[in-house]
Amino acid sequence: MTDLKLSAVEKAYGKVKVLSDIDLEIKTGELVVFVGPSGCGKSTLLRMIAGLERITGGTLEIDGMRVNDMPPSQRGIAMVFQSYALYPHMSVYDNMAFSLRIAGQGKEAIDKAVRAVAEKLQLGSLLDRLPKELSGGQRQRVAIGRAIVRDPKVFLFDEPLSNLDAALRVATRLEIAQLKEAMPETTMIYVTHDQVEAMTLASRIVVLAGGGIAQVGAPLDLYERPNSTFVARFIGSPAMNLLSGEVVGTGKTTKIRADQGGGIITAAIPTQKGDEGMKVEIGIRPEDFVAAEGDDFAFEGRVGITEALGEVTLLYFDSKSSTGDDPVIAKLSGIHPSKLGQVLRLGAAPEKIHLFHKGISLLYRGDKVFLPNVAPH
Amino acid sequence: MSPIMQAALTIVIGVGGCVGYFYLSNQILDRVLFPARGANAGRNINRANAIRPWLFLFPAIFALALYLAYPVFETLRLSLTDRSLGGAFVGLENYARMTDDPKFWEALRNNFLWLLIVPAASTAFGLLAAQLTDRIRWGNIAKSLIFMPMAISFVGAAVIFKLVYDARPEDVAQIGILNAVYLQLCGDSPITWLTVPFWNNIFLIIVLIWIQTGFAMVILSAALRGIPEETIEAAIVDGANPFQIFFKIKVPQIAGTIVVVWTTITIVVLKVFDIVFAMTNGQWETQVLANYMYDKLFRANDWGVGSAAAMVIMILVLPILVWNVYNARREMR
Structure with missing residues (x-):
């Protein structure tokens, strides 16, 4: 049981x-990812949980x-x-044994623990090397090993993949996912600015921006x-398109007239009289656009x-x-080589359409929604 | 002409001469010797670039050869001749006479004592000061104060400490702070500290420690700043206390710099002269090698033994110097 609770x-x-x-x-066993634009305070929040930054207000509870x-250790x-x-x-070896030695554990217990972790992370043949003799990916694994060997309840990752090249990043991401699989009881908190890492690793994502949780x-x-x-x-990448419009029909579904082109589009979002x-x-993701027929379109341009990327074609x-x-x-x-220069009418399926009023989604009307006063990218 | 004018003129001529040399010699190389035009423009540019480093190095090499390399060989020659015999070659006789002199062994023994204490104490105090003043608001003020003795000449420092160790007759107020404190606390009569054998060596050594601590502190402080902050945070998360962080994480990471500081101070110690010269002049069993050399060379007018002493100092310094340069270069990589 390792619940982590942050209050105010x-x-x-x-x-x-x-x-x-x-x-x-x-909750115990979750892999929570803090994600947000740079400068949003996600690393600061992680360091506060670690105890490396003082908490100036509110409370942090671990296990109630x-x-x-409390000091970090x-x-x-x-x-x-x-x-x-x-x-x-x-x-x-010494890097991984350091915390155990500080904790005053016996020589044999330390040796056993270090070798077990080294085995798990395929570091067995590197134990006598100095960090400068390792490649980036190997250093990364030693850093993870040094964390695992302490058998912590909560793992904190501060942008662990940002110093690796693209291919290694994918491989290490998978390793971290496997590591999480192997340690279902361990809670992990992971900070990144890379939304692919966030989407693939997280059981839950916390979007931080402008000093608060979005x-x-x-x-x-x-x-x-x-x-x-x-x-x-x-x-999502590319980012969702936002098009201005006006509600013209309410009920279980909503009809909106788009300002550009005057098409009428239906959204599967209920509105009141x-x-x-x-x-x-009107929010429509680039991948949700479909060619529209008749007047049922959201956009004309x-x-x-x-x-052309092969698997997809992006139209600007x-x-x-x-x-x-x-x-x-x-x-x-x-x-789609022939689309250049054409005038197209595009729409989207009703359930793929998002509606926002003053920045807040109509699905969350009445909820307390924090609107960060910053640009997302 | 007033001395100030002379000094100003010297500076203007010296600096202007340097600038003028580099500018004019460069111009001659590029315009007259190998002009970058005509049929051989490309070849000339390459040749000029091959010569340019030597051109710029020439003044330094010339000065070093004249004032460092030549004196070494001349000293070696002098150490093998005798002035009283009109400069005749006498082989190793000067060295034999020197090793028969008890004062020489006293100097060697004292130098060894200095060598043992000063580098260790200066480096330790410097490291302590660097660590304690790190990240404190008034740390820079403290550092400036500790560094200040570096700006004082050795002779100046010797004069200051001569006053600290000063002794006046019993019935007169003591102006030496050491005696004043001593009388206040436990002493009956003032002590002339610099005449107490063995301990007077320590009193002289303290002067050099006082000077060199600032040097060690500045270098080690920069090295401490260079330690990656995240390794310290990792140690905090790993549960290390401040002492463990200092001795197990910080000190090992700056070990190379500590060695460089240590050896640099060691070389200063081997050459120590001014402090002893100005405070005791080697009396009361405080002789050191450099002062011994000076005594023989300029007081006894015995260039043979004086040069032999100089050779001994050089032979002692040389291996440490080589090691120091080796370490410093490795640190810079």
Whole structure:
């Protein structure tokens, strides 16, 4: 049982608050990913959980016990740093044995623990090497091994893959996923700015932005039901298109007239009587666009640039989306060399359409939604 | 002409001469000797570039040869001749006379004592000061104060400490702080500290420690700053206490720098002269090699034994110097 509970946690440097009102509960065995644009405070929050940064407000509980003022080593946590932070003057073996030696364990117990972990991470033949004699991926595994050997209740990862090259990153991501599989009782908290890592690893994602939590949820929840335009545009690549429109029909489904082109589109989102005339933003992911027939379309525009990637073709339209400078983008599967310069009408299935009013999704009307005052990218 | 004017003129001529040399010699090389034009422009550029480093190195090499390399050989020659015999070759006789002199062995023994204490104490105090002043708001002020003795000449420091160790007759107020404190606490009569054999060596050694601690502190402080912060945080998460972090994480990571500081101070110690010269002049069993050399060379007018002493100092310094350079270069990599 290692529940982690943050209540109204806050971090301030002098008068500047970088994080405020962080409420979050993490259950045993979860892999929670903190994701957000750079400078959103995700690393700071992780370091507060680790005990490397002072918590200036609110409480942090581990297993129901307040640990705000507990030193890091007693919190039952282990941390993998972005730069690995291996002790450069110690061999791989000594790096992994260090914490156990500090804890005063016997020589044999240490040896057993270190060799077991080394076996697990295929470091057996490297135990006598110094960190500088290892490759990036090997250093990464030693850093993870150093964390595992302490048998922590909570694992903290601070952007562990950002120093690796692309191919190694994918391989190590899979290794971490397997590691999690092998340790179902261990809670992991993982900080990244890479949404692919977040989507693939997380059991739950915490989107942090502008000093607060924008949304918490399972990866596909965030993808399918973002609570704000911020989360909508942060999750998914290319980002969701936002088009301005006006509600013209209410009920179990909603009819919206798009400002660009005047098409009428149906969204599978209920609205109440009296919502007619409400200004909304229609959110459609580039991959959800389909060619529209008749007047049932959300958008009409001329294709300005195409990018053929083989498996998909990206169409960049000349018209801008309602966020300002970003062009409307459509992602069609397959190869479409002839689309350049054409005027297209696009729509989407009713259940693929998102509606936002003043930045907040109509699905979350009445809920408390934190709107970060920053750009998602 | 007033001395200030002379100094100013010297600076202007010296600096201007340097700039002028580099500028003009470069111009001659590029414009006259190998001009980058005509049929051989490309070849000329390559040749000029091959010569340029030697051109710029020439003043330094010339000065080093004249004032360092030549004196070494001249000293070696002098150590094998006798002035009183009109500079006749006498083989190793000067060395034999030197090793028969008890003062020489006293100097060697004292030098060894200095060698044992000063580098160790200076490095330890420097490391302590560097660690304690790290990340404190007034740390830089403390560091400046500790570093300040470095700006004082050895003779100046000797004068300061002569006053510290000063002794006045019993019925007069003591101006030496050591005696003042001693009388206040436990002593009956003032002690002339610098005349107490063996301990007077320690009193002289303290002066050099006082000077060299600042040097060690500055270098080690920079090295401490260079330690990756995350390795320290990792140690904190691993449960290390501040002492363990200092001795098991920080010190091993700056071990190379500690060695460089240690050997650099060792070389300073082997050459120590001014402090002894100004405070005791080698009396009361405080003789050291450099002062012994000076005594023989300029007081006894015996260039043979004086040069022999100089050779001994050089032979002692040489291996440490080589090791120091080796370590410093490895640190820079």
